[in-house]
Amino acid sequence: MRHFEYSRADSVEQAVATYSAGKNASFLAGGTNLLDMVKLDLMRPELMVDVNRLQLNQVEELDDGRLKVGAMVSNAALARHPRVEKDYRVLSEALLSGASTQLRNKATTGGNVMQRVRCPYFRDGTSACNKRDPGSGCSAIGGHNRSVHAVLGTSDQCIASHPSDMCVAMAAIGAKVNVVGPNGARDIDFLDFHLLPGDKPWEEFALKDDELITHVTLNAPMQGGKSAYLKLRDRSSYQFALASSAVIVALEGNTIREVRLALGGVATKPWRVLEAEQALKGQPANTATFEKAARIAMQGAKGYEHNAFKIPLGQQAIVRTLTNLTAG
Known part of the structure; x- marks a missing residue:
């Protein structure tokens, strides 16, 4: 012990x-x-260092329309917050799709942002894993790499996928991670917070070792936007995503005025697909447009022995979510 x-x-x-x-x-x-x-x-x-007594369990509406979420707000409370259900439905759906009711009651916003990978080779303590033991290799490459391994953002050092549903929704919404350290407070753009594995997969976060997350501040909701989170997995509860999509879209007639799109389950970090967003803007909301954007979103994807199916699955997640949000 x-x-x-x-x-x-x-x-x-x-x-x-x-x-x-x-x-x-x-x-x-x-x-x-x-x-x-x-x-x-x-x-x-x-x-x-137990931080449960800190007054970081509130959700605050800011004057500019943003939402400031304390790091100690539970996943369950955030998912059911009236403002989140109204203006950030994609986040509420993502949170409710993750883990179990008991875990959502206990898990916190800050902890979810810092969630570690579920790669079995990382967690078994014995296999070669550069994230756990730098320089030892990556057993997932050439090993069993079906469900919790990525096809986007990988390197020859690590292919573990990022596990969080909440973070995928936050990547689509846009946010700042507010942190405090010995040298004071600073904000980290959410898209920069989680690091690609590259040649240093043991470095996972743009957070200094002695800094504490105090809040996550969500961007103001998209005017006229509708949003949804779709999670595709092996079974309908208590399972990590094989592929997921977080989509926020606003239409003018049948034309896409604005859109935000992020993917989960398929990448080594919450994956915002800016190129696909640009391909969607100003285009008609139809299947051909969605399929083209989905192909762009998965450009550069690299499938491995057991997870190459995630490439078309990720595309299907995008098309299905966009179709559901723009129907009618």
């Missing part, structure tokens, strides 16, 4: 100071992912 110290913080400043005191520390919120990592011996904190 590994032993660690425990400290409960009463303020953001105290949490950051305690974390930065020199020990190998971890912030403890809902713990749904962190405690798994500790049990699997993938993380070995000497100190747990």
Whole structure:
């Protein structure tokens, strides 16, 4: 059994100071992912800094139309928040599609943003995995790589797909991750927060080691927009996405005025497809337009031995979501 110290913080400043005191520390919120990592011996904190007493469990409407979500807001509370259900339906649907009711009641917004991959070669503690043991190799390449491995954003160092549904919706909406560290506060654009594996797959987040997420601030909702999240998986509950699409679209007549599109399950990070968005704008809302954009969205995708089916599946997710949102 590994032993660690425990400290409960009463303020953001105290949490950051305690974390930065020199020990190998971890912030403890809902713990749904962190405690798994500790049990699997993938993380070995000497100190747990409990941030549950911090006043970061509120959802605040800002004067400019944006929504400021505290890092301690549970996935369940965020999904059922009246403003989210009204103006960010894509986020509500994404949250409700993930995990189980019990986990959504405990898991937090900040923890979900920091969620680690579910690649079995990363989690078994023994296989070659550059994310866990830099330079050891990637057992997923050439191994069984069907469900939790990516076809977009991969490298010869890592092909693990990003697991979060919430983050895919936030990538489509647009957001800032608000963080605080010893040197003060700063904002990180959501699309820059999760890093591609490249040649350093062990570097997963654009977050300094001693910084704490305090909020995620969502962009103002698209005027006249409708949104939806579609999750395609092996079974209908408690399963990670094989492919998912988060779409926000506004029409003028039958013409696409504005659109935001992100993919999950198929990429190593929440995958915003800006090129596909440009291909959709100003075009008629029909199957031919959607199929062309879907092909653009999956350009550069690389299938592996067991997951090449994700390329057409990702395209189908895009077409189906756009079709459902623009019907009638």
